[in-house]
Amino acid sequence: MLRLPAFELAQPETIEAACALFAEHGERAMIVAGGTDLLPNLKHELYDIDVVIALAGIPALDDIEMQGHGLSIGAMTPLARVAASPDVRSHAPALAQAASLVAGPQHRTMGTLGGNVMLDTRCQWINQSHFWRQALGYCLKKDGSVCHVVEGGKKCVAAASNDSAPALMSLGAKLVFTTTDAERSLPIEDLWVSDGIYNKSSKPGEILTRIVVPLSDSRHRGAYGKLRDRGSIDFPLLGCAVRLDLDDEGIISDCDLVMVALQARPTRVKKIAESLNGVRIGTPEFEAAVEEVARRAHKQCKPLDNIPGDMDYRRRMIPVYVRRTLLAAAEGGGPVHHI
């Protein structure tokens, strides 16, 4: 039985009230969106906080709007709705596919897009009960001074495990953070830092309120691939998001490839993928170029032994998932998963 530690629950009804509460309590407060990440982590006693601020009572954060400059998705929009939205599916297929593969059906009904972006990093040595962690002398991420993954390591390597993150990065999404007196728009790649303790540059007091995905035209192709043990519930053992922009003749004019569950921040390997530029999809040259991208991704990306699944197996699956996801994107298909 895992019980939550005692805290006060605040239920603001406006964004302004939520920001004021967050500003007042600072590091002693955390935001709860759908609760599917925060509550298990609180039960594991991973945070020392006194106040939980729930955004569930703010209807303005739960919508998907088509705007002139993009698709604006409220941070509290449930993942199931993101996955099913015709607008998201047509303009950002990789995002819709990633949302459709997050955990299980109940998690997607409860969990939100904003919550998935702000998901805490994960590691087999931290996502455990306090009793379990105490027995091993804790670790760098919480209460301890050693890393059980990297011998002598001084930097936490807990893995970014959010399926939406690579999809949103491949799409060039921007995040809107709101505070009591300001609103700032941040390109999603600028959110991440390589520190498993807290892998984001956002500060206490800032609330993620909207996710804005630039509009794409009909020549956009995208897909998401997810490796996991089971066809449900699990966090990614590897996530792989692809964006292909085609010209009128089906030739790739730009592309992006972003992976997750390899290190503390989502891993962009756009340089590797750029060898696809100038290649026409559906040709033998395209298939050869995809093979080369998969080979180079395997060479560059090295998973760590800190999330479930054998580390060598996960590495061998990198070229498989890169290849399959690129081919699926080119065909307008996906998502890619083996179960």
Next chain:
Amino acid sequence: MHVLTLRINGDCLKVAAPAHWTLLEVLRYELGLTGSKQGCDKGDCGACTVLVDGKPRLSCLVLGSLAEGYEITTIEGLMPAHLCAGGEGADPVQDAFDRCGALQCGFCQPGMMLSARALLNENPSPTRSEINQALSGNLCRCTGYTQILQAVESCVADAVGEDR
């Protein structure tokens, strides 16, 4: 302590509980509704599944205070709701699980049946793949799932038969 007003199985109940209690804890330890099971307590197993406004949710990850204002259905409310709607006996999902022997230890069964009920309310004739998907957030460690899937398919077959 906070006094919560919860609508559970058609009843409006006032219950006192600390702010950090989950809906599951309120159900089990304040209201005595122990049909919702406390399994992993961290959102992995689905044994605590209840319906919130008709959608399956994990009551171990819903704060009790945040369940106010919603219609909550637990396994205890399934048969009364069926009777209220003019049905006879247990809910057809419960009946089918019984007929098909879709349980061994029974721990996953309340959550499994509520997920199945939510699916059938939304889609009265799901395919095997849609049933698999809808129940994929509920783990069973005994049956191997075969009889569970058969039970849901049996509900579909019965409903189709009734329509004819």
